[in-house]
Amino acid sequence: MESFNERLNLALNLIKEAKRITAFTGAGISTESGIPDFRSPGGIWDRYRIVTFQEFLTSNSARKEYWAMKRDLFREIESAKPNRAHLALAELEKIGKLNCLITQNIDGLHQEGGNSSDIIIELHGTNRRANCLECGKTWPIEDIQARLEKGDLDPRCDVCNGFIKPATVSFGQAMPVEDMLRAFQCAATCDLFLMIGSSLQVEPAASIPREAHRAGAKLIFINRTETPLDFIATVVFRENASDVLDELVKLLKQSA
Ligand SMILES: [Zn+2]
Missing domain, CATH: 3.30.1600.10 (SIR2/SIRT2 'Small Domain')
Incomplete structure (x- = not known):
């Protein structure tokens, strides 16, 4: 694995070049908020x-x-309050670098962090x-x-x-079909897919980044532990989501 700074630069360039970015978040983004x-x-x-x-x-x-x-x-x-990772995603949207935010979380912290409801898809409800x-x-x-x-x-x-x-969406309750379709569409139409804080162990969650990969998007993974799909990612971070995203947004703004 390249050094943290090398991977930051790789990711920074991917974000700069991207025209359409979809983010996908799991429990790992909210653990620093005490969830x-x-x-x-x-x-x-x-x-x-x-x-x-x-x-x-x-x-x-x-x-x-x-x-x-x-x-x-x-x-x-x-x-629980949004942490620096949530705030960085809100900042990304503000500077026109986030088109779609798919989340498996039910904590509402993306809305509270400043992302607009229009781009948020809550796969498991709220x-x-x-x-x-x-x-x-x-x-x-x-x-x-x-x-x-x-x-x-x-x-x-x-x-x-x-x-x-x-x-x-409780155990034994069907996932909302419309939201699932929208999520897959966001994966299939982005050119950069940002996966944050999911171990990608359960379906259908794991098939969403796979869909982005199939459609030709580049992928950045930020997760504390290994995932079964790390091999499809261009850059993999095992550091804290808040540290990585904070730094990326800072660098983005400096280079703008
Ligand atoms: Zn009633």
């Missing part, structure tokens, strides 16, 4: 089992279990809102958290008494 990766040990997922969407719909006790987990999770993450599964009424998650904290662990819609659920 636990559900795969990491010691976290909330060790204390709670995964409740599938089917169980949520059919079992009162499973639904209460689900909401107890969410209540604890919201307590853990309510103070934890920032909750919807009624019957009538579609929407609440900010803070409203529902307030009800959970008061002991209402099976919150129902005040209009139709339907089940309320965070606007995330």
